Amino acid sequence: MTKDHRYSVQPKSGEPWVSIPDAKDFDGWGHDQTVMSNQINRQTEKYRTYISIFDFLQENRIDGDYHEFGCHRGRTFRMALSEARRQNMEGMRFYAYDSFEGLPPATSDPDQELWRQPGALATGEEDFLDLIREHGIYVDRVETIKGYYSDSLTAAQQNKVLETGRKV
Numbered sequence: 181m182t183k184d185h186r187y188s189v190q191p192k193s194g195e196p197w198v199s200i201p202d203a204k205d206f207d208g209w210g211h212d213q214t215v216m217s218n219q220i221n222r223q224t225e226k227y228r229t230y231i232s233i234f235d236f237l238q239e240n241r242i243d244g245d246y247h248e249f250g251c252h253r254g255r256t257f258r259m260a261l262s263e264a265r266r267q268n269m270e271g272m273r274f275y276a277y278d279s280f281e282g283l284p285p286a287t288s289d290p291d292q293e294l295w296r297q298p299g300a301l302a303t304g305e306e307d308f309l310d311l312i313r314e315h316g317i318y319v320d321r322v323e324t325i326k327g328y329y330s331d332s333l334t335a336a337q338q339n340k341v342l343e344t345g346r347k348v
Contacts, residue, residue: 235263252302275325
């Protein structure tokens with residue numbers, strides 16, 4: 181990860197207490213740099229959220245399992261695995277619900293082109309599992325449930341989860 185203050189907020193020991201890019205920092209700045217900056221900041225904030233959530237779960241002795249719905253690229257899924265490990269949540273299981281085929285055909289007319297493209301945001305099941313295996317944390321506790329919500333969030337699946345007696 182870059183420590184370049186043009187891409188993410190960096191603390192500074194003195195006024196203004198964070199590094200703020202100035203005009204010279206934006207020389208040659210274009211679309212690719214904007215995308216990188218947005219992704220770095222977005223993923224950083226997501227990860228901070230996961231750190232806080234798993235700290236809260238551990239501090240309050242809340243046991244349960246992790247269920248994620250829509251797991252493209254496994255970024256947040258890997259965050260959950262890492263934070264569960266940091267908090268020594270040895271009994272937690274991890275469930276990845278996804279079509280693994282990308283988005284279904286749109287049923288409305290979304291404003292953004294991306295949301296109108298069937299198959300957009302596709303990460304195949306094996307590709308997802310490869311990312312998880314490469315991550316190397318709690319791999320044996322990960323289960324994928326393949327299908328669009330209408331096919332995977334069935335009454336039978338809900339009952340299966342409820343029968344474990346574990347919190348979600």
